Amino acid sequence: MSSDSQNGSPEPEYLSLADLSPELQINALQTLACPVIAIIPDGKQLGSGVLIEVDGVSGILTAEHVFFSEQFQQAQGLWTIPHIYSADSVKENTAHFSSTNIQMRLLRCFPEAPRSGNDNPEWGPDLAFIRIPKDTNFERSLRAIRIKFYALARDRQTRLERALDESNTLIAVAGAPVEMSKDVSPSPDDRRGIIEFPVFLAPSFEYQRKENGYDFFDVPVDRELGVRVPNFFNGVSGGAI
Numbered sequence: 386m387s388s389d390s391q392n393g394s395p396e397p398e399y400l401s402l403a404d405l406s407p408e409l410q411i412n413a414l415q416t417l418a419c420p421v422i423a424i425i426p427d428g429k430q431l432g433s434g435v436l437i438e439v440d441g442v443s444g445i446l447t448a449e450h451v452f453f454s455e456q457f458q459q460a461q462g463l464w465t466i467p468h469i470y471s472a473d474s475v476k477e478n479t480a481h482f483s484s485t486n487i488q489m490r491l492l493r494c495f496p497e498a499p500r501s502g503n504d505n506p507e508w509g510p511d512l513a514f515i516r517i518p519k520d521t522n523f524e525r526s527l528r529a530i531r532i533k534f535y536a537l538a539r540d541r542q543t544r545l546e547r548a549l550d551e552s553n554t555l556i557a558v559a560g561a562p563v564e565m566s567k568d569v570s571p572s573p574d575d576r577r578g579i580i581e582f583p584v585f586l587a588p589s590f591e592y593q594r595k596e597n598g599y600d601f602f603d604v605p606v607d608r609e610l611g612v613r614v615p616n617f618f619n620g621v622s623g624g625a626i
Contacts, residue, residue, distance in 0.1 A: 413584070414582055414583070414584050415582075417557050417559055417584045418559040418582040418584055418625070420435050420436045420437070420534065420535040420625060421433055421434070421435055421436075421559045421560065421561065421582060421624055421625045422434050422435075422436060422445065422465045422466070422467070422527070422561070423465050423466050423561035423566065423578075423580045423620070424445070424447060424451060424457075424463070424465065424561075424623065425463070425464040425465055425466070425484070425578070426456055426457045426460030426462070426463055426464070426489075427456075427460040427461060427462060427464070428464050428568075429456065430561070430563045430566045430578075430580075430620055431451060431454065431456055431457060431620065432447060432448060432451035432561075432620055432621070432622040432623045432624075433447065433559075433560040433561045433620060433621055433622060433623045433624035433625075434446060434447035434451075434465075434515070434623045434624075435447070435535060435623070435624070435625045436527060436534040436535060437514075437534055437535045437536075437537040438534040438535065438536055438537065439536075439537050439538050440538065442516060443516075443517050443519070443524060443534050444514050444515050444516040444517050445514070445515040445517065446512065446513075446514055446515075446537075446623070447512075447513055447514075447515065447622070447623030448511050448512065448513065448622040448623040449496070449499065449500065449510070449511045449512055449513040450511055450622065451513070451622050451623050452494055452513040452515065453499045453513070460489055461488065461489055462486045462487065462488050462489060463486060463487055463489060463492065463515075463523075464484050464485070464486040464578075465484060465485060465486075465527075466483075466484045466578050466579070466580050467483070467484070467485055467526055467527055467529075467530040468483070468530060484578050485522070485523055485526040485527065486523065487517070487518075487521060487522075487523035491518055491521065492515055492516065492517070492518075493515075493516045494513055494514065494515050494516070495513070495514045495516070496513065510599055513623075556586070556587040556590050556604050556626060557584050557585070557586055557587075557626070558584070558585040558587070558604060558606065558621075558624065558625070558626055559582055559583070559584050559585075559624050559625045559626075560582070560583070560618070560620065560621030560622075560623075560624030560625070561580045561582055561620050561621065561624070562583065562615040562617065562618060562619060562620045562621055563617075563619045563620035564615040564616060564617055564619070564620070565580065565581045565582075565583060565615055566578060566579065566580045566581075566620070567579045567580075583614060583615065585606045585614060586606075586607060587604050587605050587606055587607055590602045590603065590604045590605070591603045591605075604626065
């Protein structure tokens with residue numbers, strides 16, 4: 386959509402998710418956050434991750450500081466919640482909230498150890514790839530619900546050019562904030578939970594600088610363009626853009 390500004394040139398208008406019906410809001414959130422999962426070592430919400438596949442290898446792309454945190458490293462199992470739920474769905478009598486898990490000893494990560502020699506860790510790189518073994522219940526459960534993992538290497542250059550075209554791009558940041566999670570487990574041995582994945586929309590982004598060969602962008606979050614924005618962003622680390 387567009388409208389005419391005072392000088393006659395068109396200005397973009399953005400549809401707020403808050404203007405949509407509750408049903409369409411959930412549909413939009415599920416679509417935008419489809420490859421995003423919560424990272425829950427030993428049943429305690431920690432961060433977010435993105436289900437990806439590169440050359441037939443499937444795994445979770447997340448933040449390095451999430452994987453090498455004490456909570457993750459000391460955990461025995463990695464849990465996640467395959468479904469994306471709304472806050473109201475917890476009130477439905479027919480809802481069946483579930484999660485899936487895998488033993489930590491079956492997972493491999495790159496890098497294998499925290500990167501060293503970075504004098505300014507704030508500028509990264511802060512990336513880790515957790516490889517998911519094939520033909521495990523964990524992978525099958527995720528694929529059954531999420532259809533497929535995000536093909537990271539497919540049409541990479543085309544997607545990069547589109548993403549850097551600020552005039553034609555609406556940034557969406559998806560993650561799993563701790564604030565918006567709810568434990569509905571009937572027992573410690575039957576882990577179930579609900580995560581309402583919010584999507585934060587930003588009509589613009591600003592290029593900052595290159596550091597250690599990486600590009601950095603500031604992505605402002607406009608609360609008027611998004612829905613259910615949390616007060617704190619704990620748990621969003623490793624989420625998707």
